[in-house]
Amino acid sequence: MENKFVKYFRDNVHGDILVDEMIVYELINTNFFQRLRRIEQLGGAKYVFLGANHTRFSHCIGVYHIVCKFLLNPNIVSAFSDYEIKVLKVSGLLHDIGHGPFSHTFEWILENAVIDSHEQYSSKIIREDPEILKILKIYNINPEDVCSVIEGKNKKLSPLISSQVDADRIDYLLRDGLLVGVNYAASDVEWIIRNSLYKDEDMIFNYKAKSSLESYLLGRYHMYEQVYLHKTSIAFDETLRSWFERLIDLKKINYNFINIKMIDILKEVIEKKVIPLNKYYLMDDYLLINFFQDGRLEKDEIFAKLSYMLVNRHFLKVVDNFNESGFQNFKNNLGNKEDVKYFCRKQKVSSLQLYRVKSKHEEIKLLLKNGDIKSLDSVSSLIKNSNKKSEKSVLKSNYLYLFSKDYI
Template sequence: MKKNYLDIVDPIHDFIRVYDHELNIIDTPIFQRLRRIRQLSGAHLTYPAAQHTRFEHSLGVMHIASQAGQALNEKGIIKSDDIEILRLAGLLHDIGHGPFSHLFEEVIQQKKFSHEDFGKEIILKSEIGDSLSKSGYDKKLITKIAFGDSKLQYMNEIISGALSADMMDYLLRDGYFTGAEHAQIDHKRITQSLDVHKKKLALEKSALYSFESMMHSRYQMFKAVYFHKTVRAAEVMLLEALRLSSDEFGFTSFNIHEYVKLTDEYVLSTLISSKSSKLKRAKQFAEDYQNRKLLKCVFERILTSRTNLGKTKTNELRSSISKKSKIDESEIFVDSSVTPSIPLAPSKNESKHIILITNENGKSTAQEMPISQIPVVSAISGFMNILRIYTHQKNRKKVEIAAKSILGGLK
């Protein structure tokens, strides 16, 4: 009998089973382009093995979403058809990512776009949507669940949020490929312990310590990897190159056919081979990035406020440091890296509670527990906010003295 699936070898999950109708989507050029978008944009210049991409992460999210769906199906909460919808939503949750993943997001946000907007457009209006419809799936419903917009909140939360397949896969995968020892997550315990209460995703209380451990792992990964000062140095350069070339590439024109050509190497090689005088500075950043000639961090401060400094304050700071150091503003870079310590819910609001289910004597009770009351988690709850000033090696001393003089008393 002919098999209707393929088993893909994966270092995180051992084997990821992919069915024929999923393979039809994976084999499309639009999905294959995710192989050319690194999961951690510039982190490989600090952690050389961090070459993994959005492609294998998407397969991993599908796999964990499937395990979560299976656990809920065995508890009689969802139907077996819903497992397939979760798998497809997990597979497609990152389909709209642009080059350099979240860095590209920072550029298009200024035009009020997000990778989710591109993702919705791709699923609904490309061959991927056609493939879904042909296989008998509701592409609109899958799009809504993939991007947290469906009325079934617990389905949204399996894809993104504090108990999501997305976070479980990226922490495990990023930890493995960077070699960071922080991301030790018992994802199988968490998925097996999932439940639903009042249409919201819940967790059996006995798995609370696994949730605590995962939140702590995420916090450590931000400190050690995602916000590492050298990782951010590379990303600040990429960001500058992307901003300077935004008009030239038409990054924000929202043309799907042009958009799907944009991958990490395509953007870098286009910039490096450019003869345009308008792109001279962007080209220099791209070349320096490629040759790992990175900016130097001359000032770093962990802030207690939760807000990103914003464009106005960043520009003011840049201007003040420039005047004091007598170094041109274009040579000074202010980086304000902010993230909530607890991941956002699919609604993009901060996750404030976790629903815990206790099963005793055949009776099930639910308790909505504020995350701030979970000991390990409360210690890290709030926002991680790091302000850094970068410049080129030749200006290092002057900018450092000016930054320390201006920012010395900053809280």
């Protein structure tokens, strides 16, 4: 009798995570997947919350685990073929393989580039990395099928990976909440999964899960309010953007950098071009931190100062009770100093809502006892009342204003 392949990952969020398929284990051991150990999940939040140093590696394995839990539900797994089940598991595992340094912060740096999202780089890696392609070929998985799920283009399969209630969000809310030391996101996941089903190739939930879904949305709301949009985390993001802006401006005037290697590796980032995989593989948190360390030695005072600020947690400071006219007057009083654009900044912050969808396809749908299917917001008094009050920004302004501590 042939021994079945079994491996367990000990996880502080889900307990023992079972991996019993070789394709999953082999993908975990690829170089690009191991790179995720060097990319922290929450970017600047680690400068606020002592435990916020978990990685994309653990999150991706957690998402794979949640996908598997959904597939233990007979009302879910019966909707898929054996091949679709494999694609779902692989997609859950690889969905974030394209994240850059400091996770979502790096996407702000790539803004307006030819490729500017981690989903696009995930697909590029899956399509082009020889190590991953070889494994997918051995197990007869079409890389394009995986990419379509990750990019949200597969109407049937994508909702388990990318929707209002999906394996990705469930894991990151549980994981982030536990490791930053808050309890906002401790929703009744088991009940939500048990009461999920597929109907007409669409994931819906039994009405009895309504309260659990409301709790899940409340947890997500508070995580954004208290963790993801924390002012210090935003200040880190904006300081990093200033650092890259100065880097780009210096490159335009042919400044002679001491660290030539930094300019070579970041060439495509600076030029807003597609980053080749041999360079993207090198891009992790450790690489940029080394660049910050070296940047303190550059002769350009502005770049050196920004590097020092990033290394020593002296980020731009968010100043409360500031408005646009006050911000402009403050900048004008500083005159035409070259450093103003890097050390006086504003960051737009979108208003926060408990539940917001852009289209009917994104709605959380409930199956009522009489067989009707309704959107959650149409039957939830909590969401109805919340949406009436959600026009105001959680930060009481459309913008945050940030300054170097030398200016205030």
